Amino acid sequence: MKSDFFQKRRIPLAWLLLTRQPLRLLVAIAGICFAGILMFMQLGFRDGLFDASVTVHKLFDTDLVLMSPRSMSSISMSGFPRRRLIQTMAHQNVVGITPVNWNFLLWRNPDTLSTRSILALGFEPGDPLLKDPNFSSKAQALKNRGRVLFDELSRDEFGPIPDWYRNGRVVETEVAGKRIRVAGLVSLGPSFGADGNLITSRETFMQLLPSNPPGSIEIGLVRLREGSDPDLVADSLNRSLPADVKVLTHQAFIDFEKNYWRTSTSIGFIFTLGAVMGFVVGCVIVYQILYSDVSDHLPEYATLMAMGYQLKTLLGVVAREGIILSIMGYVPAYLAAQVLYALVRGSTKLPVAMDPQRAFLVFILILVMCMGSAVAAMRRLVDADPAEIF
Amino acid sequence: MINLLNNCEPSIKIDGLSHWFGKGSMRRQVLDSISMQINPGEVVLLTGPSGCGKTTLLTLIGALRKVEEGSLFVFGSQLRGSRRKTRQKLRRQIGMIFQGHNLLRCLTAEQNVQMGSDLIKGISYCDRRDQAREWLLAVGLEDQMSKLPHDLSGGQKQRVAIARALASRPKLLLADEPTAALDSVTGREIVDLLKRLALEQSCSVLMVTHDPRILDVADRLLKMEDGRLLLPIG
Numbered sequence: 001m002k003s004d005f006f007q008k009r010r011i012p013l014a015w016l017l018l019t020r021q022p023l024r025l026l027v028a029i030a031g032i033c034f035a036g037i038l039m040f041m042q043l044g045f046r047d048g049l050f051d052a053s054v055t056v057h058k059l060f061d062t063d064l065v066l067m068s069p070r071s072m073s074s075i076s077m078s079g080f081p082r083r084r085l086i087q088t089m090a091h092q093n094v095v096g097i098t099p100v101n102w103n104f105l106l107w108r109n110p111d112t113l114s115t116r117s118i119l120a121l122g123f124e125p126g127d128p129l130l131k132d133p134n135f136s137s138k139a140q141a142l143k144n145r146g147r148v149l150f151d152e153l154s155r156d157e158f159g160p161i162p163d164w165y166r167n168g169r170v171v172e173t174e175v176a177g178k179r180i181r182v183a184g185l186v187s188l189g190p191s192f193g194a195d196g197n198l199i200t201s202r203e204t205f206m207q208l209l210p211s212n213p214p215g216s217i218e219i220g221l222v223r224l225r226e227g228s229d230p231d232l233v234a235d236s237l238n239r240s241l242p243a244d245v246k247v248l249t250h251q252a253f254i255d256f257e258k259n260y261w262r263t264s265t266s267i268g269f270i271f272t273l274g275a276v277m278g279f280v281v282g283c284v285i286v287y288q289i290l291y292s293d294v295s296d297h298l299p300e301y302a303t304l305m306a307m308g309y310q311l312k313t314l315l316g317v318v319a320r321e322g323i324i325l326s327i328m329g330y331v332p333a334y335l336a337a338q339v340l341y342a343l344v345r346g347s348t349k350l351p352v353a354m355d356p357q358r359a360f361l362v363f364i365l366i367l368v369m370c371m372g373s374a375v376a377a378m379r380r381l382v383d384a385d386p387a388e389i390f
Numbered sequence: 391m392i393n394l395l396n397n398c399e400p401s402i403k404i405d406g407l408s409h410w411f412g413k414g415s416m417r418r419q420v421l422d423s424i425s426m427q428i429n430p431g432e433v434v435l436l437t438g439p440s441g442c443g444k445t446t447l448l449t450l451i452g453a454l455r456k457v458e459e460g461s462l463f464v465f466g467s468q469l470r471g472s473r474r475k476t477r478q479k480l481r482r483q484i485g486m487i488f489q490g491h492n493l494l495r496c497l498t499a500e501q502n503v504q505m506g507s508d509l510i511k512g513i514s515y516c517d518r519r520d521q522a523r524e525w526l527l528a529v530g531l532e533d534q535m536s537k538l539p540h541d542l543s544g545g546q547k548q549r550v551a552i553a554r555a556l557a558s559r560p561k562l563l564l565a566d567e568p569t570a571a572l573d574s575v576t577g578r579e580i581v582d583l584l585k586r587l588a589l590e591q592s593c594s595v596l597m598v599t600h601d602p603r604i605l606d607v608a609d610r611l612l613k614m615e616d617g618r619l620l621l622p623i624g
Contacts (some may be wrong), residue, residue, distance in 0.1 A: 009515040010508050011501050013494075020496035020538075303492040306454055307558065308482030308509050387454040 014320035017293065025328075028289040032329025032366060033336065035282025039362050040337035040354075042274035044344070048352035049267055050258045055189040055351065056119070056197060057254045061131045062098070063230045064088075064237070065253040066220035069246050073260035074119070075193040077102045077218040084245040085220035088237055093228040098127040101205045102218035107196065108174040109159035116157055119194035120148075120175070122205025128223070129199070132186070141183035142201040148180050151188040153349055154196025161185075176208040190349050192261065222247075282369045286325060290377035294318060298384050306386035315378050322374030326367045333366070334359060399466055401562050401594040402428040402451055407460035409446055409617075420446050422617040423460065430561070433585055433595040435605060438614035444598045445566055447614070451596065452484055452564050453477035465561065482509050485555030485593070487565040487584075491547040493539040499526060499550045500535040506557030525553040529583060545576035552580065556587055563588055565597040574603055581607050 018025050053074070066085055070078035088094050101122035106115045123129050125142040141147055150171075152162040162185055164171045171182040175198070188197045206214060224233055230249040237247040248256060262268040294301070301314050337354065344352045409421035420443040428434050436444050449455045450462060450469070454477075457470040464480055472480075485506075493502050504522040507513075513521075526535055529549040539547055548568060555563060565584065569577030581597075581604045588595045597608075605611060613620040 011497065011504055013497075013505075016496045016501070297495075299492060300494045303488070303494070304505065306452065306481065306486050307506065307554075308478060308480075308484075310478055385454075387449045 014317045014324060017297065017317070018321055018324055021293075024289065024293070028286065028325055029328050029332065031285030031289070032282055032325060032370070033333045035278045035285065035369065036330055036333025036362060036366050037336050037340070038278030038281065039275045039365055040333060040358070041340060042271045042278060043358050043362065044337070044341060044352045044354075045350075046268055046271035046275070047355070047358065048344075048350045049192050049271070050261055052189070052191045052350045053193060053261045054254045054257050055191045056121075056194070057257055059130045059132065059188060060221055060250065061128050061223070062221035062250050063224040064222035064234050065248045065250060066222065066245050067218070067248065067253070069243065071218070072264070073193065074102070074191070074257055075104070079213065079216035079218055080220075080245045082215050082217045082220070084241055085217065085222070087241060088220075088222050088247075091233060091237060091240075093225045093233050094222055095225050096128065096223040098123055098129055098221040098223075099202070099217040100129070100219045100221060101202055101209075101212065103205075103209060103212070104194070105176040105208055107158055107198070109157065110161075110164075110171065110173040111159045114157075116195065118154070118158065118175070118196045118198055120205065120208070121197070121199045122202040123199070125201050129221070130186070135186065138184040138186065139199075142199070142204070144183070145201075145207070146178070146180050146204055147183035148175070148198045148200040148204065149184045149186045150182045151190075151197035151199075152185040153187055153189040155190055155349060158196045178208055180204070180208075189351065192267075192350075220245075279365055279369060282366065283373055286322070286370050287373035287376050289325070290318065290321060290373050291380060293321070294377045294380045298380070301381060302384040302386045302388060305384060311381070314381055314384075318374050318378050318381060319371065322370040323367070326363075326370035329370075330363050330366050333362070337362075400427045400429050400463075401432075401465060402426070402596070403461075403463040404451075405461045407447075407450065407457065407462055409443070409450065409455075409458055411446075420617050421450075424617075424619050426612065426619060428562075428594050428596060430594055431589070431592045432609050433588060433607060434597070434610045434612060435608035436596060436598045436612045436614060437600065437605075440600075442614045443617040444614055448564050448566055448596070448598055451562075452486055453480045482558060483561050485558060485560035485563045487548075487551050487555045487563070487568045489567045489570050491539075491544075491551040491571075493547055493550055493554070495539055498536045498538055499531060499542065499546075502539070502550055503553045503557050506554040509558040522553075522557055525557045526550070528556075528587060529553045544571050545573075545580065548572060548576075548580055549583070552584060552587070556591065559591065561593050563593055563595045563597075565595065567599055567601075568597065569599065569601050569604060577601060577604065 068078040068080040082099050085097050085099050089097060103120055104117045105120045107118040108115050125139045129135065138149055150161050161171055161182055165182055165185055172179060186199060190196055206212060224230060234247045234249050304314060341352050341354055344350060404424055404426050407421055407424040408419065410417050410419050412418050424447065438444055450457060451464060453464065453469055462469040465483060467476065467480060494505065500522050503525050504519055507518040507521045523535065526532055529552055531546060531549055534542060534546060569580055572580060584595065585607045
């Protein structure tokens with residue numbers, strides 16, 4: 001095997017062609033790297049947005065979710081009668097339910113006194129709500145009126161609540177024009193729809209939002225007996241319940257929200273378009289580099305052909321240049337994207353992170369970009385006429 | 391001696407070779423029924439005014455162009471109507487030295503020569519590199535091996551080009567005015583070197599030249615004019 005390698009080994013022409021012109025190589029790498037970073041950022045933002053839109057959705061401790069068919073997304077939830085949720089208890093596989101109120105309220109920043117819209121969830125403190133095992137003990141504090149749990153991952157514009165609370169200060173502020181007190185901290189995370197979250201009891205929720213009909217809730221959580229199939233139960237509940245409510249599995253509930261951001265807003269399109277632009281810019285840069293490289297060396301390629309090298313050998317050289325460029329451009333793009341992701345996470349608190357699937361996708365895109373450009377540049381190589389060099 | 395040469399197969403055998411350039415009314419004949427033959431080990435010089443078709447003839451023999459009319463045998467294979475693949479393979483047995491040396495700018499002298507020896511199959515990388523070094527030694531460039539072409543003088547570049555052409559162990563060497571860019575002393579050196587190496591390798595040489603100072607290296611002198619081969623003088 002090793003001897004075979006030495007039999008076949010040739011001078012690494014592609015590598016030398018690239019590295020003997022360091023300035024041009026640097027420009028090429030910078031261009032590919034730029035295109036790669038652009039794609040990483042755009043796709044990262046897009047995926048981050050879709051993930052961020054369901055940060056709260058994912059945390060619910062539930063198998064099925066009831067919601068109004070008129071609800072389009074987390075930022076426009078409609079109510080449905082709480083009776084429907086109670087009716088699901090008739091199903092033999094349902095073991096528990098949690099009615100949840102869901103609305104946006106105005107939060108006054110106790111530091112600057114400016115107001116900002118915050119997502120408020122109301123539930124019965126005795127019911128299970130989140131998967132977090134420490135949550136139920138925190139929820140006990142909500143049994144008193146006018147108490148809320150504040151999401152410590154909320155954006156800073158809501159005020160330095162987590163710091164104040166940890167320092168033992170009594171944090172009181174106004175929500176929807178009424179006084180509340182922060183009785184604990186939870187970790188949920190902001191989403192594109194909501195910059196911050198708070199959790200309170202249904203009783204306090206009703207107090208904050210008196211216009212809300214008391215028998216109306218926005219979502220209903222349904223927990224099933226272990227081993228039962230959520231899809232089957234959701235189907236049978238959908239059939240037996242009236243049309244003023246629909247039953248989704250937990251995953252379908254998450255997908256429903258993601259789907260809203262993907263299809264009903266221009267955000268997904270914009271970021272995908274951004275990624276496409278990065279791809280096109282990269283193609284143009286690599287094509288320019290490879291084309292001028294081939295053009296500059298055309299007499300040399302023709303010489304090689306006159307010496308007896310086959311056209312396919314020379315095409316292989318250009319293809320290898322493409323592969324080398326894509327690897328040399330990808331590595332710095334990957335590292336830069338890691339740094340930029342961290343910066344974005346720090347300043348927007350969005351869950352933007354490198355996931356292996358995207359890392360692979362961008363590498364494939366860069367490879368396609370470089371190889372496509374190489375193939376386009378190869379057409380120039382066909383013009384290399386060995387008869388012309390004499 | 392004459393008998394010996396006649397007994398073996400000629401390296402090149404040309405019969406009634408004609409060639410045209412251009413199309414339609416612009417069509418112009420550049421070669422007119424050329425017939426000749428070059429035997430193994432012969433050094434043949436081809437002279438003539440510029441534009442008389444010398445270079446065209448060279449490219450036809452070098453299997454770089456398609457033969458239009460007449461027959462052209464190189465090492466016994468007919469080039470008229472030959473396939474691209476056949477011509478490509480044939481080129482490996484032909485060493486070419488160009489007027490403008492045409493070295494690869496991104497490769498060192500040693501690597502340039504190795505591009506020639508890389509064409510030989512079945513030899514390990516190290517052996518091919520050693521061969522490249524030997525060839526550079528033979529042309530007197532052992533101190534310049536790791537230099538890039540733009541650090542070499544014109545004569546040195548031309549010597550590298552010769553080493554490269556010989557490194558693929560050709561049986562036929564085609565040279566197009568190898569001394570044109572050189573001063574007389576270097577030109578002389580190059581031609582002597584070429585002749586010596588060709589003799590050692592027993593390969594035939596066909597050299598196009600304008601340079602009257604190097605005519606004495608030839609076993610045979612051919613003159614061309616207006617696409618025709620003039621009868622040998624003397």
